[in-house]
Amino acid sequence: MAEQIYRPQARRSFLALGVGLAVLSLSACQLVPKAGPQRPPEPTGPETEAPETGPDRTEGLPQDLDRHRIAVLVPLTGANAGVGQSIANAANLALLDSGGDRIRITVYDTAKGVDTAANAALADGNRLFLGPLLSEDVRAAAPIAARSGVPVIAFSNDASVAGGGTYLMGFTPAQSISRVVRYARTQGVERFAALTPEGVYGRRAGQAMIDAVNRGGGRLIGMQSFDRGIPGLRSAIVKLNTQGTWDAIVIADSGRTAVTAAPTLRNGPSSGARILGTELWSTETGLGKTPGLRGAWYAAPSDTMFDQLRTRYRARYGGNPYRLASLGYDAVLLTVRVGKTWRFGRPFPEGELRDRIGFTGIDGAFRFGASGIAERALEVREVTAAGTKVVSPAAREFD
Structure with a gap:
């Protein structure tokens, strides 16, 4: 079952699957809905699951033997909450569209403290960070992730934060x-x-x-x-x-x-x-x-695929996504693709990100160069x- 979890403190994704968004399978299990608060006209929060507790749990999350834990770090409160929520919603859609049953996504609210969010994500056993969004948050989260050997695929457009295990999805x-x-x-x-x-x-x-x-x-x-x-x-x-x-x-x-x-x-x-x-x-x-x-x-980037994403997004969340929502969608699909060869219990295979041929997503073809910045068509x-x-x-x- 594809799963996305929201942590109470802070939590909040690529189309190289060979098919277009319009024909992607919705084979993933539906999440048990516990809808977050709606803040029209901002995008509505995706379905969430309450963290589980008990003697065999780590920081409120169930132990995973057959799923990879991925953290999405975006602002869910404050001035940039609308953009962050939109990215998180799109990440959820990507998980459902791709049938990513080998992946568990947990979302962390960076607006409540990016250091706290990053450390909580590591404590929860996440092996890959998607986000943060803001360059100053990337600068704060990247060294925390690096100390644990966790790569960061950030949504910022600030080229200065790329490198050393940090990859940039944003449009520069x-x-x-x-x-x-x-x-x-x-x-x-x-x-x-x-x-x-x-x-x-x-x-x-x-x-x-x-x-x-x-x-x-x-x-x-x-x-x-x-x-x-x-x-x-x-x-x-x-x-x-x-x-x-x-x-x-x-x-x-x-x-x-x-x-x-x-x-x-x-x-x-x-x-x-x-x-x-x-x-x-x-x-x-x-x-x-x-x-x-x-x-x-x-x-x-072309809007052809994004227009289809917008239609799906509107049907599910009752509002239009921010344009940057495509970054969350593509980052999750990229993760799903790499996850096909990612062995459970092992670090994320970072070398797979530097595929010379590149990938294709909502925003078209892209690949990461030696600098860690996405080169885009x-x-x-x-x-x-x-x-x-x-x-x-x-x-x-x-x-």
């Missing part, structure tokens, strides 16, 4: 910037510019831009950071305009920022330049309502008046 700016710049080069774009926000994401996006243009054989005309807000953004564009003209400009921030920047860019010396975006744009709708953004390109979309269209599909597999 380097992935999308590299993809959209590479596509632009195939379309004859040579001269590039970039606007990057102040902060860690902006700094990483800026370095990704430099690397992508250099690899692609283009020229980086100028790059300018900005303070978020209309005055800071407009000031940065004015400064950037003094550095020369370009054929395309990357706005390494949200679609809302691009909406704000477009009119000013269209009135500058590079008014005809192609606007490029990052994966952050994929969560926003209505970008095409801004005329200056029509024709813009950005790279993101992304599609390129073009903003249109009616929404978006795919101008360069994602690769189905890696070379």
Whole structure:
């Protein structure tokens, strides 16, 4: 029986199974429902089981002789509870869809103390961590897991936390910037510019831009950071305009920022330049309502499988998942796949994560490189008046 448990203190997953989400078997046993509290409009909690107690129990969990224990570490309370709950719900769906009867998932609430959650997960005998979500939580949990030889598959997009047994499932700016710049080069774009926000994401996006243009054989005309807000953004564009003209400009921030920047860019010396975006744009709708953004390109994971996941999720939990829910689903299916050769009572076979061919999940093909960061096959979309269209599909597999 596939099983997911919620611990009272803190607890809260890949589609390399060769079939699509729409035809995955629901052969796993149903959980005995003890529904958690609903907090509309946030996603509803999945079915849970109360921890068992008794002389042959460890920290309230039954001893397992024929199942691997996996910990999902996400925030279930506080400001990020909606995202964490959504990831946990999707992890539960993956367990049911895959018939993962060799795996027991327990969910730990990192918002109540990530150190406490990580140590409780180890005490409960978990041999793999899925999560945490936030980079600071990954930094805290990773060394605790490493001391016990437990790998971490985190949901963060902060590349600095990867390595040393920590793997990153999150979407990083380097992935999308590299993809959209590479596509632009195939379309004859040579001269590039970039606007990057102040902060860690902006700094990483800026370095990704430099690397992508250099690899692609283009020229980086100028790059300018900005303070978020209309005055800071407009000031940065004015400064950037003094550095020369370009054929395309990357706005390494949200679609809302691009909406704000477009009119000013269209009135500058590079008014005809192609606007490029990052994966952050994929969560926003209505970008095409801004005329200056029509024709813009950005790279993101395909939504085809996620749309099917959304339908299943809505039917089961009565609400829509956050887009990051796919990370929880894919991480569990990855675990189920590796679990086919994982011997009971042995450490998680970490080497299986570094499969050169890679895996396929809700978000398409991905694989972990030597750095521990997921390399992803992304599609390129073009903003249109009616929404978006795919101008360069994602690769189905890696070379």
